Amino acid sequence: MGRQTPLFAEHQALGARMVPFGGWDMPLHYGSQLAEHLAVRASAGMFDVSHMQTVDLDGPGALPFLRRLLANDAARLKAPGKALYTCLLNPQGGVIDDLILYHLGPGRYRTVVNAATAEKDLAWMREQAVGAEVEIKPRRDLAMIAVQGPQAREKTAPLLPEPLRERALALAPFSAAEHGDWLVARTGYTGEDGFEVLCPAGEAPGLWRGLLAAGVRPCGLGARDTLRLEAGMNLYGQDMDETTSPLAAGLGWTIAWEPAERDFIGRAALEAQREAGDLPDFVGLLLLGPGVLRAHQRVLADGRGVGEVTSGGFAPSLGRSIALARVAPGTGPECAVEIRGRPVPARVVKPPFVRKGAALIPLD
Amino acid sequence: MSKVPDELKYSKDHEWVRDNGDGTVTIGISDHAQEALGDLVFVEVPEPGRQIAAGEACGVVESVKAASDVYSPLAGEVTAINEALGDAPESINDDPYGEGWIYQMRPSDPAAVAALMDAAAYRALIENE
Numbered sequence: 444m445g446r447q448t449p450l451f452a453e454h455q456a457l458g459a460r461m462v463p464f465g466g467w468d469m470p471l472h473y474g475s476q477l478a479e480h481l482a483v484r485a486s487a488g489m490f491d492v493s494h495m496q497t498v499d500l501d502g503p504g505a506l507p508f509l510r511r512l513l514a515n516d517a518a519r520l521k522a523p524g525k526a527l528y529t530c531l532l533n534p535q536g537g538v539i540d541d542l543i544l545y546h547l548g549p550g551r552y553r554t555v556v557n558a559a560t561a562e563k564d565l566a567w568m569r570e571q572a573v574g575a576e577v578e579i580k581p582r583r584d585l586a587m588i589a590v591q592g593p594q595a596r597e598k599t600a601p602l603l604p605e606p607l608r609e610r611a612l613a614l615a616p617f618s619a620a621e622h623g624d625w626l627v628a629r630t631g632y633t634g635e636d637g638f639e640v641l642c643p644a645g646e647a648p649g650l651w652r653g654l655l656a657a658g659v660r661p662c663g664l665g666a667r668d669t670l671r672l673e674a675g676m677n678l679y680g681q682d683m684d685e686t687t688s689p690l691a692a693g694l695g696w697t698i699a700w701e702p703a704e705r706d707f708i709g710r711a712a713l714e715a716q717r718e719a720g721d722l723p724d725f726v727g728l729l730l731l732g733p734g735v736l737r738a739h740q741r742v743l744a745d746g747r748g749v750g751e752v753t754s755g756g757f758a759p760s761l762g763r764s765i766a767l768a769r770v771a772p773g774t775g776p777e778c779a780v781e782i783r784g785r786p787v788p789a790r791v792v793k794p795p796f797v798r799k800g801a802a803l804i805p806l807d
Numbered sequence: 808m809s810k811v812p813d814e815l816k817y818s819k820d821h822e823w824v825r826d827n828g829d830g831t832v833t834i835g836i837s838d839h840a841q842e843a844l845g846d847l848v849f850v851e852v853p854e855p856g857r858q859i860a861a862g863e864a865c866g867v868v869e870s871v872k873a874a875s876d877v878y879s880p881l882a883g884e885v886t887a888i889n890e891a892l893g894d895a896p897e898s899i900n901d902d903p904y905g906e907g908w909i910y911q912m913r914p915s916d917p918a919a920v921a922a923l924m925d926a927a928a929y930r931a932l933i934e935n936e
Contacts, residue, residue, distance in 0.1 A: 477848075
C-alpha cells in the first residue's frame with residue numbers, strides 16, 4: 444500500500460484503476476486511457492499530480508544557491524512569476540532529476556520535482572546548501588492538479604480564488620500567479636495549453652469536483668505518459684537518469700552555458716563531453732511496420748545495433764507507434780527496431796510528434 | 808466483476824475456448840485479461856494453416872500499457888483468423904467473447920477441449936489472483 448494524495452477518495456469514487464507509482468497509489472486510468480488522451484487533445488483533461496514534491500527555497504542566498512545547483516540559470520527569471528525547466532546534475536554531469544523552477548518573489552523560489560526522486564533530491568539540495576543562506580522547505584501541505592487541453596484555462600479560471608481569476612487568464616506561457624497558498628502556472632506535460640494549479644491539500648477535492656462538473660475529464664498516469672511522449676517530452680528514469688548526460692537526452696537546450704563564469708554543478712563534465720564530441724543523438728522514431736515500440740528495444744541500421752528506444756508506445760493522436768531513442772550520431776532517416784526478434788522498419792524524425800492537437804511529423 | 812460466460816472453456820493464461828460443434832473451436836482472451844491489459848492498440852494473430860502446440864505463444868496482444876503473448880490452449884491447426892482486429896483491436900476491449908475473437912483452430916485431440924477449465928474453475932482462478 445503506497446501513500447495517498449488528498450484526491451485518493453475522488454479517484455476511488457470515479458472507479459480509477461490504481462497502481463503503485465514512485466511510492467504512491469495513483470490512478471492509471473478511469474476506464475479508457477485512449478479516451479482520456481484524446482479528451483486532452485480535443486477539450487480538457489485533469490491529472491492529480493499531488494505525488495510530485497513541491498519544495499520552497501527561500502532566503503537571501505536562494506538565487507546564488509540555485510545558480511550553482513541547476514544547469515539552467517535561475518537568474519534568467521528576472522521578474523517574479525516566471526518559470527523555467529532545468530536539470531539537476533551531479534558533478535559527473537548525470538541527471539539527478541528534472542524540474543520546473545518558479546520565481547515567486549525577491550529571495551523566494553519554488554520547485555516541483557518528481558515523486559520517485561523527491562527524497563534523493565532533497566538530500567542532495569540540503570547537502571549543497573550547507574553554509575548558504577537558503578531555507579529548503581518541502582511543502583507536503585499542498586496538492587497539485589494539472590488541467591490540460593484547449594479548453595483547460597477557460598474551465599479552470601472560474602474555480603480559482605477570485606483574486607486569481609483574471610490574472611490566471613492573462614498569464615503568458617511558463618508564468619505563474621500566486622495568491623496565498625494557491626499558485627496557478629501556465630505550464631504542463633502534454634503539449635497542450637493549460638494550467639498546473641497548486642493549492643492547500645484541503646481545497647483540492649473541491650477544485651477537482653468543480654472541474655469535473657465543468658466537463659473536464661479525469662485522466663490517469665497512462666494518458667499522461669502517451670501525451671508527454673507525443674509532445675516529445677522526456678520522462679525521468681526512462682529517457683535520462685544519473686548515468687545520462689543531458690547532452691545525450693535531447694536536453695542541451697536547458698543548459699545555460701552563458702555567462703561562462705557561472706560554475707554550476709556538472710559544468711566541467713558537460714564541457715569535457717562537448718569538447719570530446721561524438722555524443723549519441725536523441726531522436727524520435729516513427730514505426731513504419733506493424734507492432735508497438737517499447738522502451739529498451741534495439742535500434743538497427745544496416746542490420747547492426749546502433750542504439751536503444753528509451754520511451755515508446757502507441758500515439759493515440761496519430762494512430763501510430765512512436766518512440767524516443769538514443770542512437771549513434773547520424774543514424775537515419777531509415778532504420779529498424781527489433782521487436783520480438785524481428786527487425787521492423789522505422790524512420791528517424793524530429794520530436795515533438797504532436798503539439799496543440801496537430802501532428803508535426805509526416806505519417807506516410 | 809468481469810464476465811465469465813458459462814458455456815465457454817478457459818485456460819490458466821486467460822484465453823477462452825468456444826466449441827463450435829463442427830470439429831473447430833474459437834479462441835480469444837477473457838474479459839478479465841482485456842481489463843487488466845487496458846485499451847488494446849495492436850494484435851498479431853497466427854497464420855492460417857499453422858500447426859501449433861498446446862501452450863505455444865502463437866499471437867500477441869498489445870495494449871497502451873504492455874505487450875502480452877497469446878498462448879494456444881490447445882494443439883492443432885489454425886483454420887481462421889479475425890482479420891478485422893488489424894483495424895479494430897479495440898473489439899477485444901468492447902466485446903471480448905464476440906467480435907473480439909482472435910483465431911479458430913481444429914484441435915488435434917477433440918477430447919482436449921473438455922479437459923480445459925470450466926467457467927466455475929476460471930472464476931475461482933481470477934478471484935485468487
